[in-house]
Amino acid sequence: MRYTAVDPQTSLPIPNAATTHPGQKLIYKYFPRIRCHDCPGKLYTPGPALTVDNFEVHLKNRQHKERVEERHARLAKQAGIAGGSAAEIKGELVSR
Secondary structure (H helix, E strand, O other), X not given: OEEEEEOOOOOOEOOOHHHOOOOOOOEEEEEOOEEOOOOOOOEEOOOOOHHHHXXXXXXXXXXXXXXXXXXXXXXXXXXXXXXXXXXXXHHHHHHO
């Protein structure tokens, strides 16, 4: 959750509250954030349309896919399955 300044008229987050003029009234709210557990440091704030779209683009990113494959390979090695697919890994882990 991120504590963010919000414009009371539009209910949209203000990216930099320090740039507002002195008489402007702001309210502060907590906004949820999406964290990618495979890519440290990647946080996305869901909001009007584009931010969720940005997270979907991140999921299709080559580097993200490589990190997911590394994690699946590590899980397969821990489970004793050499070269297993993600479905086999999940099935093996559930059956144990």
